[in-house]
Amino acid sequence: MPRDYYTKTGDDVATDVKRIFGDEALVELKNTDLLRWTNAAQREISTSHTVLKGKASHNLVAEQTLYTLPLGSPVAQVKGVHVEGKPLKAVAFQEAQEQILRDDPGLKSSGEPRMWYEWDGDLYIYPAPAESKTDGLEIFYLAYPANLAALSETLKVPDRFYNQIVDYVLAQAYRLDENWQATAYQDARFRDSMNRHLAKEDIVDSQFYPTKVVLPEDE
Numbered sequence: 001m002p003r004d005y006y007t008k009t010g011d012d013v014a015t016d017v018k019r020i021f022g023d024e025a026l027v028e029l030k031n032t033d034l035l036r037w038t039n040a041a042q043r044e045i046s047t048s049h050t051v052l053k054g055k056a057s058h059n060l061v062a063e064q065t066l067y068t069l070p071l072g073s074p075v076a077q078v079k080g081v082h083v084e085g086k087p088l089k090a091v092a093f094q095e096a097q098e099q100i101l102r103d104d105p106g107l108k109s110s111g112e113p114r115m116w117y118e119w120d121g122d123l124y125i126y127p128a129p130a131e132s133k134t135d136g137l138e139i140f141y142l143a144y145p146a147n148l149a150a151l152s153e154t155l156k157v158p159d160r161f162y163n164q165i166v167d168y169v170l171a172q173a174y175r176l177d178e179n180w181q182a183t184a185y186q187d188a189r190f191r192d193s194m195n196r197h198l199a200k201e202d203i204v205d206s207q208f209y210p211t212k213v214v215l216p217e218d219e
Contacts, residue, residue, distance in 0.1 A: 004158035010151035011040050011161070016025050017169045022178075029173055035151050041168035042145040042157050046076065048194055051157050052143040060084070060136030063110055067123045067137060078123065081116040084133060088125060089115040101194060128179040166194050 014034045018024045025046070046052060058067055060083060069075045082087045096117040101109070109127040116125045123139065143155035155165065171186035 004160065006154055006156075006158060008155050008159050008162045010035060010072045010148050010153055010155065013038050013155070013165055013169055014186060015153050016166050017173060020166075020170060021173050028177065031151060033172075033176070035148060036173040037145045037169040038151070038165060039166040041173075042147075042155065044168060045157050045161050045164060046143075046145050047196070049161075050075075050142055051075075051161070052145060052218055054141050054143050056139045057135040058137040059138060060131075060133040062130060063128045065107070065126055066125050067125070067130045067139075069118070069121055069123050069139065070143070073087075074144040074146075076142045076144050077122075078116075078118055078141045079125065081125065082138040082140075083113045083125065083129065084136050086140060088113055091115045093116045093117050094120050096124070096126065109195070167193065180198075 014031065017034060018029060021029060023029045065079040069078065080090070096115065103109075104127070107128075110130045111127050112131055113125040113127060116123060118124065125137070129136070148156070155162070157165070167186050169188060171183050174180075174182040174186060
């Protein structure tokens with residue numbers, strides 16, 4: 001999939017919605033409403049699609065199993081962990097606990113990490129690395145979009161989802177207006193379009209677009 005573009009703003013959404021809704025004078029629709037609905041649309045899209053992809057590098061520390069997840073955009077889901085370019089096996093938290101209690105209850109093993117798991121915003125690798133390595137740990141993740149503070153800001157989801165944001169915001173505007181038929185129509189447009197995007201994602205190979213993230217402990 002080609003790299004995404006981010007050129008649309010909240011003002012673009014507001015302009016299109018007001019024109020379609022017929023309230024360019026902001027008699028009924030307020031900018032505060034439009035901003036809130038735009039942010040809600042971004043969150044809705046990001047929870048349904050692999051939209052915001054990131055990769056963070058972290059220093060690998062000898063004898064350390066616990067690492068903080070990437071900062072900046074809130075992490076929605078860790079998709080993969082590599083140590084010195086080699087992918088580790090993802091293991092469920094409970095399975096990891098059982099395996100460690102069975103094989104290494106004293107957590108004395110160290111060497112080449114083989115698996116990773118997470119809990120409450122923290123990432124664990126096992127066994128602990130025997131040696132430190134600058135940027136030896138890579139974390140591939142999906143992120144939640146940051147909220148726009150003002151409509152003038154650039155949207156945090158790619159341009160390819162722009163029409164879906166407009167559909168979502170229009171549905172909320174019609175709901176405020178108690179126009180239930182138009183609300184149902186816009187809701188259906190939004191859901192149908194989301195389903196089409198999901199179908200495309202199913203047949204396109206996923207790619208992570210690298211974003212260098214400097215964590216506090218690396219400074």
